Structures are given as structure tokens and as C-alpha cells.
Amino acid sequence: MKQVLQTLIVLFTFSISSLSAQTYNSYYNSVVTDVSSSNILADLITFENFGLKDVGSTAISNAQNWITTRYQDLGYTDIVEQPFSYGGNTTNNIIITKTGSVYPNTFLIIDAHYDTINGTGTNDNGSGTVLMMELARLLKNVNTEYSIKFIHFSGEEDGLIGSNYYVNNTVIPDNLDISLVLNIDEVGGVNGLINNIIVCENDQDNTPSANNAASAASTTIMANCFGLYSNLATEISYAYASDYVPFQNNGEIITGLYEKNETPYAHTSSDTLANMDVNYLFEVTKGALGAALEFAVGINSLDVTTFSKDSTISFYPNPSSGKFNIKLNENIVENFELIVLDILGKEVYKSKINNQIETIDLSFLNKGVYLASLKNDKARITKKLVIQ
Template structure:
């Protein structure tokens, strides 16, 4: 059997193995409806105020300290500032762990980079940074079956330095059990345009063994965006962001990227005035719904669940889409 035929067969098996289509979850919806547009704008404004966040700069350090203090103010206590060096400077990944109640040693990684080049990077990637902060606020007191790691990577703009370091020094040596990596990069939209669609990214590269799972997870992501936001979705291939080192290590990945790609990235004009905050608000809503789906949020009103002997699948019925 050829690799292409094997992949198609795997997708078909995944499609036929799920009999219940993913539907709107009122518990998730209630949480999604508390996403704060004013929080998003306030955090974007603060992120922008720190300036150009290049390796070794005080702007990057100030942004790091702000992110850490925000998680502390939300009540998170498991916060690691992972130092790594490149080009003669020290930078930090910020890793926040929320422990799951059923599978505490299996993780949903939700990440965004916070470094920038040539400008304040309010869209690239203040948008992803702020989205993670708002998501973490809403999920802090929500019981989830799977553990979540919110990770703010540095060194992305220099060539995925921070995420490569994390994968090579932590994920691989610890044989970390990662169910899914959900990457968020540049999702702030473009002012003055109609921003009504988000790109959902899936793995199309080697190693191919995880590609079918990535496609299924990305279809779940797209479904959640449709259920919990006003945005449409398109599927496209994943490339050039912090999920790549995880994918190279054989982990299942998915991600989000804006449909209308800003012309302002990597420039002094990557500022809030050139973004569409309402678009980011909708992306955040869909992302929160997806995070709850992936990590399996548990309502306190639900009947107690017997701890299963096997892990639940993270993916609902996938929509087959092959390039």
C-alpha cells in the first residue's frame, strides 16, 4: 500500500469510527460568552507599550515579567521561566501548567510566541499572547480531564529557537505525553477589511504517521470555531511557527492563523490601530471553545464520571479534506 493510500485509509477509518457529530456544548458556551473584549484591547495596548521585543532587549524582559505577573494574578502557581541562550543573550520560555483531574500526565499544549522584530508586534504575536492570557483567565477554575500547558515561547522570530529548545530539552528527554499542540500565531486581522474567516492549520509533512490525527484535530478545531464564534474557517497546511519542532518530534499539531494576512508584520506599523480587535475577540471565543473540547471541560453540574481505563479520543467526527 502506498503512503498516500495508507493516509487516505487512516482518514476513512477515523471518519467511520465516530458515530456522533460534534455539537454545541452549553457549558462550554457559557464560558465562551464571558470572553472580554475590553480585556483583549487593554492587554494589546499593554503589549504594544513595551516596544520592540527582540532577543536580549529590556522590552522582551519587561514583556516576560508582565506575562508572568498576569498568570500570578489569575492564581496560577505552577509557572516556569525556562532560560535558554542564543546570540550571546538569555531569553525565556514561560510555561504554565494547569493539572487535569483524569489524565494529569497527558497534556494539551496551547502556545504563542511573545518576541517580535522591527516593531512592537501587536498582531505578530501580541494577538496570540493576549488570546492565551484571556483563555487562561477563563479556564483557571474549570475542571478539565487533560492537563493544559499554556506556553509563551521566545525566539520564534529568530528561527523557532525557544520551541526547539523546549522540545529538545524537555519534551523528548521526558518522553512527555502530549495529546495535542495548539499553536496560535498572528490572529489579529487587518483594520479596514472584512475579517470573517480564520485559517485552521494541519500537518502535511513528514513524519506522516501523525498527519491523519492532525487533520482530524484540525477539523474539530474548525467545528469549534463555527460553534462558538461568528467566524468561518478554511483549512490549510501548517508551517513556520512554534508547532514545527513538536511536529518533527512526532506530536499531533494544529493551529490558527489569520485569513487576511497583515502587511504590517515585522515592521514598526504592526500596531493596534492596524488590527481588528473584534476579529481577535471572535478568534478568542472559538479558541476557548476548542480548548475546552480538546482538554474535555467538566461541568460541576454533570454527573460524576467513573475514571476510565483508557483515554478518550480528542477528536470528533473529522471532515475529510485532502489536498
């Protein structure tokens, strides 16, 4: 909802990609490679087909039910619809919590508004909405040290009503411990333009200012993650006029994503899929997922409902001269894919694993340490392989 200011104020700096700040994480990359452009496209179409989702409309209720059902289908159980009223209408924030394994009471908040104004809002903010649902799909079975709250806000277009309500009625009374707020608003790009830069927004507001340095640091980390996990360049700018503002005002550390080529169609009936660049949103999703893994500290681990412990899979002998047997100790073979990465994270081998015991021959590789990642849509395990 912020096209005017951005064009008036051109205070920005180009980020210099710092190779030392974040290191490439091959496990994070293996999660990021599962981002699905067909999921993103299908969800954008659904979002658009609901129509104009202003507060009080049937369309926004339909979108709300769609979002809530999606998280239920993904297996999330802590889903709260938070109603609030204004202007004679009631609408809902949707808050989904994933519990962290080390810091369960500290929350990375990822948020995007799903209400729209004057049109279907496929970019503003269908783009952020479907990005978040794709992140939630891929983070579901990732063990994260920090808890994550995915929040779909309503009432943003009417003046950040939903996020203000959440800060005043949840964050403040519950004294919620928030590590960072990552706001995603209008990241769909413009059809016909070269969309290859994402704006990473930091907090340059001085009321308060004590949270600005941490915001700048987190925003730099996020920009670096785009360099590692997407093909987009980054630009650092300032945060304004979206749902992170009430959090900022409360002293929280915030960051945000916003498209560089700003759609001229926001808040009109022309904010449609046809005027967007879905491939750009695909790349934004990849970078955002890499950043979310970095911020929540993703730990390479298993879906406990599928694997009881690491020892259910073994690679032997290990070290070997290149021939490894893979043994699945339980009858859990379901379309596994094996990907072997070198220490730089480059994929050097890929195959399907369809039997409980299989042999792979990696003797064509140089001696050294590799990572073998075995995964299907339910589980993932990564183990170190040594070729000597």
C-alpha cells in the same frame, strides 16, 4: 513570521461545517460568553507599549515579567520560566501548567510566541499572546480532564529557537505525553478589511507523516468549534513556519490558528493596534476557547475553594410547574447571575441572584428540561431543571 509562503502556495480546502462532528455544549458556551473584548484590548495596548521585544531587549524582559505576573494573579502556581541562550543573549520560555483531573500526565499544549521583530508586533504575536492569557483566565476554574500547558515561547522570530529548545530539553528528555499542540500566531486581522475567516492549520508535512491524520482530525474538530462558539467561518490550510514545527518534527499531533487576511505589516514598525481588527481577535479567542474546552474536556464543575460540593446550592421543587426556589446553603452570595438555557443552548431567562433564598418564575416556558447556570467571577454551577 510566514507571510511569504502563504501567498505563494494556495493549496487549501474550504471546510465543510459538519454538524455531526461536534455537538454544541451549553456549558462551554457559558464559558465562552465570558471572553472579554475590553480585556483583550487592554492587554494589546500593554503589549504594544512595551515596544520592540527582540531577544536581549529590556522590552522583552518587561513583557516576560508581565506575562508571568498575570498567571500568578490568576492563581496559577505551576509557572516555569525556562531560560535559554543564543547569540550572546538569554531569554525565557514561560510555561504554565494546569493539572487535569482524569489524565494529569497528558497535556494539551496551547502556545504562542511573545518575542517580536522590527516593531511592537501587536499582531505578530501580541494577538496570540493576549488570546492565550484570556483563555488562561477563563479556564482557570474549569475542571478539565486533561492537563493544559500554556506556553509563551521566545526566540520564534529568530528561527523557532524557544520551541526547539523546549522540545529538545523538556519534551524529549521528559518523554512528555502530549495529546495535541495548538499554536496561535498572528490572529489579529487587518483594519479596514472584512475579517470573517480563520485559517485552521493541519499537518501536511511528511517527515514524519504518521501524525498527519490525527492532526487533520483535530483541526476539523477545531474548525467545527469555531462554527459553534464564534461568528467566524473557517478555512483549512497547512501548518508551517511557526512554533508547532519542532513538535511536528518530533512526531507530535499539531494544529494551529492563523489569520485569513494576512497583515502586510508583520515584522515592520507598522504592526500596531491601529492596523488590526480587535473584534476579529475577540471572535478568534471565542472559537479557540471552545476548542480548548473540547480538547481538554472541560467538565462542568465548581471552584472548590468557593463551593465544597454541589449540594451547597439547591433548586426546589424540581421538577416543578415553573416556580423554583434557589437556595444557597452557605453564605456565598456574591453577585451571582442566573442564566437558564433550553436544551438547544438558547438563553431563555437571565437574572441576578442577590439573596440566599430566591424564587424564580419560569412558568412562561414550555414543559421540558432546561439548564440553570449560576455563576459569578469565582464560581459556576449548572443544574438541570425540569418543568412539568
